[in-house]
Amino acid sequence: MALFIVRRVLMIVPILLGLLLLTFGMLRLAPGDPAAAIAGDNATPEQIAAIREDLGLNRHLIVQFADYAWNAAQGDFGVSAYSNRAVGLDIAQRLPATLELTFAALVIAAVGGIVIGALTGAWYNSSFDHFVRVVTVLGLATASFWFAIMLQLVFALDLGLLPLRGRLPAGMEVPPDTTGFLLLDSLIAGRLDAFGATLSHLALPAVTIAFGGLATVARFTRSSVIEAMHSEYAAYETAVGYPRRRVLFPFALKNALVTPVTQVGLLFGAFVSNAVAVEAVFDWPGLGSYLVQAIFAADYTAVLAVTLVIGFVYGVVNIVVDVVHGLLDPRVAERM
Amino acid sequence: MSRPLLEVRNLRIRVRGDEGDAHILDFVDLTVDRGEVVGVVGESGCGKSTLLKAVLGLLPRGAELLDGEIRFKGEDIARLPRAEIARRIRGRAMGFVPQDPFQSFNPVFTVGRQMMEILRWSGLPGEPARLRWSADTQARARARLIETLKAVQIPDPEHALDRYPHQFSGGQRQRILIAGALAARPEAILADEPTTALDVTTQMQILRLLRELAREFDVAMLFVSHDFGAVAQLCDRVSVMYAGQTVETGPTTDVIAAPQHPYARALLACHPDRDGPLEGIRGQVGSPLAPPPGCRFHPRCGEAESVCSTARPDYVHTTAGRHVACIHARPA
Numbered sequence: 001m002a003l004f005i006v007r008r009v010l011m012i013v014p015i016l017l018g019l020l021l022l023t024f025g026m027l028r029l030a031p032g033d034p035a036a037a038i039a040g041d042n043a044t045p046e047q048i049a050a051i052r053e054d055l056g057l058n059r060h061l062i063v064q065f066a067d068y069a070w071n072a073a074q075g076d077f078g079v080s081a082y083s084n085r086a087v088g089l090d091i092a093q094r095l096p097a098t099l100e101l102t103f104a105a106l107v108i109a110a111v112g113g114i115v116i117g118a119l120t121g122a123w124y125n126s127s128f129d130h131f132v133r134v135v136t137v138l139g140l141a142t143a144s145f146w147f148a149i150m151l152q153l154v155f156a157l158d159l160g161l162l163p164l165r166g167r168l169p170a171g172m173e174v175p176p177d178t179t180g181f182l183l184l185d186s187l188i189a190g191r192l193d194a195f196g197a198t199l200s201h202l203a204l205p206a207v208t209i210a211f212g213g214l215a216t217v218a219r220f221t222r223s224s225v226i227e228a229m230h231s232e233y234a235a236y237e238t239a240v241g242y243p244r245r246r247v248l249f250p251f252a253l254k255n256a257l258v259t260p261v262t263q264v265g266l267l268f269g270a271f272v273s274n275a276v277a278v279e280a281v282f283d284w285p286g287l288g289s290y291l292v293q294a295i296f297a298a299d300y301t302a303v304l305a306v307t308l309v310i311g312f313v314y315g316v317v318n319i320v321v322d323v324v325h326g327l328l329d330p331r332v333a334e335r336m
Numbered sequence: 337m338s339r340p341l342l343e344v345r346n347l348r349i350r351v352r353g354d355e356g357d358a359h360i361l362d363f364v365d366l367t368v369d370r371g372e373v374v375g376v377v378g379e380s381g382c383g384k385s386t387l388l389k390a391v392l393g394l395l396p397r398g399a400e401l402l403d404g405e406i407r408f409k410g411e412d413i414a415r416l417p418r419a420e421i422a423r424r425i426r427g428r429a430m431g432f433v434p435q436d437p438f439q440s441f442n443p444v445f446t447v448g449r450q451m452m453e454i455l456r457w458s459g460l461p462g463e464p465a466r467l468r469w470s471a472d473t474q475a476r477a478r479a480r481l482i483e484t485l486k487a488v489q490i491p492d493p494e495h496a497l498d499r500y501p502h503q504f505s506g507g508q509r510q511r512i513l514i515a516g517a518l519a520a521r522p523e524a525i526l527a528d529e530p531t532t533a534l535d536v537t538t539q540m541q542i543l544r545l546l547r548e549l550a551r552e553f554d555v556a557m558l559f560v561s562h563d564f565g566a567v568a569q570l571c572d573r574v575s576v577m578y579a580g581q582t583v584e585t586g587p588t589t590d591v592i593a594a595p596q597h598p599y600a601r602a603l604l605a606c607h608p609d610r611d612g613p614l615e616g617i618r619g620q621v622g623s624p625l626a627p628p629p630g631c632r633f634h635p636r637c638g639e640a641e642s643v644c645s646t647a648r649p650d651y652v653h654t655t656a657g658r659h660v661a662c663i664h665a666r667p668a
Binding site for chain 2: 240251
């Protein structure tokens with residue numbers, strides 16, 4: 001099992017290399033000569049050549065790639081041609097907000113989906129099951145920006161239970177920035193008030209992002225719980241005297257978790273792209289608005305740096321999913 | 337004479353379904369005593385597995401007891417609420433050995449965890465069934481499992497408990513399932529075709545093991561099979577079932593030497609180990625939804641007479657310990 005985990009973790013190396021190659025290639029394939037663009041319309045060929053020399057663009061491609069990878073590893077993704085700021089700094093400032101939001105959504109989708117799926121699977125065709133089925137179809141069919149606005153209308157404006165926008169109430173002192181994740185930072189600083197405020201600010205946007213994914217996870221869990229409860233081993237477990245609740249939990253459920261756990265890994269990608277729209281609605285200071293801005297400004301450096309970072313996190317999430325998969329089913333760990 | 341440990345008398349069970357009522361068991365008669373192995377043979381669909389399910393209270397919802405009784409130590413368990421059968425009978429008073437050692441294990445738990453769960457709900461002597469055991473009880477339970485794995489000849493039982501089902505061969509898995517059935521030291525073992533999924537050599541070993549264990553643990557063993565050969569090796573007495581009815585019972589050697597019911601004769605003629613030409617039985621077991629009237633075997637029987645299609649023949653006591661439900665059977 002330890003060997004399996006090490007092997008899975010090492011998978012990050014090829015993933016990272018592939019990502020770097022992809023983003024590097026896209027940077028180089030971008031139309032136009034970056035040196036000419038920087039030099040401006042009235043530059044002489046000598047000036048352009050000087051800039052090219054300056055940027056290291058006439059070195060061998062492999063050297064350039066190694067340079068790019070080395071810098072990226074240190075969080076240096078270059079300077080945005082649009083804002084003239086270091087892209088790495090911009091991302092470092094905004095990424096934690098987006099990750100905190102998507103991870104919160106992932107937890108809601110995974111835990112909520114698995115619990116609801118297990119209950120509807122154990123009591124399938126009950127009225128609760130039918131009710132959930134209707135809701136999950138809605139979850140899959142609802143556009144997230146519309147759902148976000150509905151949640152705001154009901155929970156923030158009508159009922160006044162939850163805040164409308166932002167990460168913290170205006171005027172609250174922000175806990176010292178250690179990780180960029182407000183939940184962690186407020187715990188580290190011992191600021192329970194900030195922790196609670198962050199949670200209540202997270203609730204609506206995270207639920208918005210999670211809704212569709214929760215529906216997917218619930219449906220996958222439901223059908224695999226039904227399958228596991230009708231399996232030969234469940235029949236055997238009943239015949240030798242396991243109480244039904246034990247046949248269900250943990251014995252059937254652990255088998256049934258393999259599919260939905262895989263789903264959770266895949267959902268992360270969808271959640272990040274969902275976050276772009278949802279962040280705009282909730283005025284969330286994450287990567288979403290930054291990315292939109294960068295795309296409109298054709299700011300390749302920024303777009304590709306975000307791609308690289310999100311891709312990396314996506315890889316890590318799915319490696320974690322693989323490890324969980326192996327922990328759930330020993331046969332998986334032996335095969336890989 | 338004291339009563340046998342397990343007695344099934346005139347058992348009749350009907351299942352109501354969308355397509356009509358199915359009389360899945362219709363006059364089943366059987367007794368098994370301590371230290372005795374009784375076989376139930378018949379083709380697929382004859383109600384052998386249904387009989388085991390009925391004893392363990394595992395019939396599908398909609399199954400209804402029309403008549404007869406299932407007595408365990410004199411108590412009629414056929415009329416007990418399911419929950420009570422689950423608590424008192426399954427795993428505790430009666431161990432169960434399933435048919436398929438490849439599908440019956442939960443693949444994601446160690447065999448020790450799964451055997452422990454059987455013990456947990458059937459209770460160690462002096463231990464109430466509960467979710468959490470003290471470290472002391474846990475150790476005692478583990479010792480019991482190791483001892484039981486030794487009895488079924490699993491090498492290195494200490495480590496075997498911490499391994500997963502897929503790490504064992506089919507024969508070893510079947511031994512572990514047998515150990516699971518014995519873990520709570522039940523008084524009866526119900527085995528549902530436990531050798532069918534195994535190769536011939538392994539079958540022999542498992543049959544021999546079951547034979548030895550029945551004596552060693554002094555249990556009443558009910559062994560269901562479609563294979564007369566396996567029954568011949570293992571069972572003291574045999575009961576032949578056809579379409580939900582018991583058609584012949586008697587000591588195994590006698591029945592095999594001279595089967596008296598036409599179905600028993602036909603079934604034996606199908607067995608490849610027997611001398612002489614191999615024969616099949618024409619036709620197939622009728623649907624339990626619309627069973628033929630009278631003797632259910634009459635449409636396939638070469639010796640049927642007109643009365644066979646109208647009246648179910650009574651059991652005739654032919655020779656010592658033998659009962660045959662056929663109009664041709666002659667009383668001793």
